Amino acid sequence: MTDEAVLKKSKNRGPLQEKFIVLSKFLRRSRMLKVVILVVLLNLILAAIYANIEGIDYHLALYWATDTLTNTGSGLVPPTLKVSWIGTTIFMWLGLGITLVFVEFVYVKMVKNMRGNKVIKFKDHTILIGWNPKIRHFLKNLQGTLGVDHNYVLVADIADRPFDLPQVVEFLRGNPDEERILLRAGMKDAQQAIVATEDDADAVLIAMTIQSININVRICVNLLSEENIKHLKRIGIEQIVCDENLTGNALVDAFYKNQEDYFL
Template sequence: MPVIRQVVFLYLKIASLIRSSLQSLWRAQLPRIAFLVLSTMIVGGLVVLGIERHHNEQFKDVEDALWWALITVTTTGYGDKFPITGWGRVVTGILIFTEMGLVSVFTATIASALTERRLKEAKGLGKITAVGHIAICGWNPNADNLIGKLTEVGHTEDIVLVNTLSEETVQDVILRHPDASIRFVRGDFSMESTLRQANVGDATAVIILADVVGGDQEKADERTILGTLSVKSINREVMVCAQLLSKDNEPHLQRAGVDDIIFTGDYTGYLLASSACSPGLTQVIKDLLTTDRGNVLKQVNIPKELVGRKFLDLLLHFRRSQVTPVAIISQNRGMSMEDMLTDDFSFIDQFIKRKFSEAGKEALFHVGGGIQVQVNPPDDYVIEPDDRAVVITLEKENQP
């Protein structure tokens, strides 16, 4: 299925590229120039046919005339057909010089139209025709990380940036992410016209960042809410993931129709990327990290009868209570004063040990301790005496 999905999106990407190129050529009046080239070639061929058909066996019908005109106009020059009358040669000369000029204009128009299109896209002025892309609206320090995470989670379609960054800054972003297909639309993402230019109606998802570039940081949440309303007015079915700075604005964003809300933090980039590419994953994370949704992560003691047994036995034991272990935390005890100063050591060691014991500080001295965490341990992992389990359990349930 992933291969089929990539083939489908590759086909859509090529079709989108062809469509946008044809639109650029149409706006450049290329069809009119092409019609002029073709009609001149046909008229020239028919005129030569009328002149040569009674004097030249090479021109017997319209097919011969059109074939000769095509070969002459394209300067292929097979030499299988050529006029032998004076007027036929005069018309041929006129046709060659006329078509040379027209064909030059034709090719120049194609080059100019495609070059103009590329320049507009680089400046963020082009119309996006991509389908199945992800639009990232706004910009802040999390955006670079977000683009990288989108690539890591397997997003292969276009990423369309919608913001007010300079052309040079956007080019730097593109260079930092060579594996991502990045397009750019310059403008205010809270305006519907800008979003239509980014073709958000055909996007897979729209990610709206807390924009600290497009204006006052205190109004970033306001722009996020306006941007969500604009996206939903274009297509209510498109997935919208938004970043908020203040939790007080969450009700307003929900009323705007947002699908997922991420608050600013260390894992903002990962959560936004996951929300866009794997809908529902952030809800699972939120469910585990908050105490008001039922399931929580807890660190619990491991029953003594399971010490020395395998992790699979621990899993089966906890599942009988609707509890799921997901990690093992190992506490290395380290070396205490008791370990360093033994009873059969020197008189000085005995003296030091007695002084620590009198001060009540013996249990506080440890060397080389530490915590090791193993997420999703293998089934044959052997439980150690100092191990504790991290489990998913219901908040109201007692510790296993």
């Protein structure tokens, strides 16, 4: 689908439809959330079956299901029928596997995120490097609903996730100068990268590092000084936005506009 088709499609969506799309993408992204939902649903279903077989209240059956699947084994709601004893034994073994999966995808992931070892698993996504008014303006003015038609990852060396960063944008804390941080952001599978730092030397270094990881990624770099454009052109980067040129051109346009208004 072309960019124009995607844009047209996004404009035809209603606010409620867009919210459902964003929610569905969030559910598909989060493996940890999938595991939690699966475990909860399994508990509810097994509780309903056990309550029907044993003829007990649902809240007691729900306690039995949780007790069995987590391998706690308190035995406060024991089976009374032969089929229930057999089923309980089977679900205990099933619960052992569920517990291992739960630990792997929930607790381990939580610990990794707290330690700063988060890894992005996107494909064909856009990586934004640096957090400043330029990136903030970029996110604010994207066409369509952010995150519905594309995946975005922000990489910035800041203490916490920005309070005004849209929730559909993944945030990865770290120094983008480091190759390992860019790899964790999924640079090998990224479609494009936008570099907007406060220092031109950092921007050039990051652009070179990105190319060393993924030569096919489309790179757009924001520079402060026109003098540094040549360094990017030498490594084959053509998408360059220079603040010095933009400001200078805007001043020239304003100057001539004032002259036209004066002589009219």
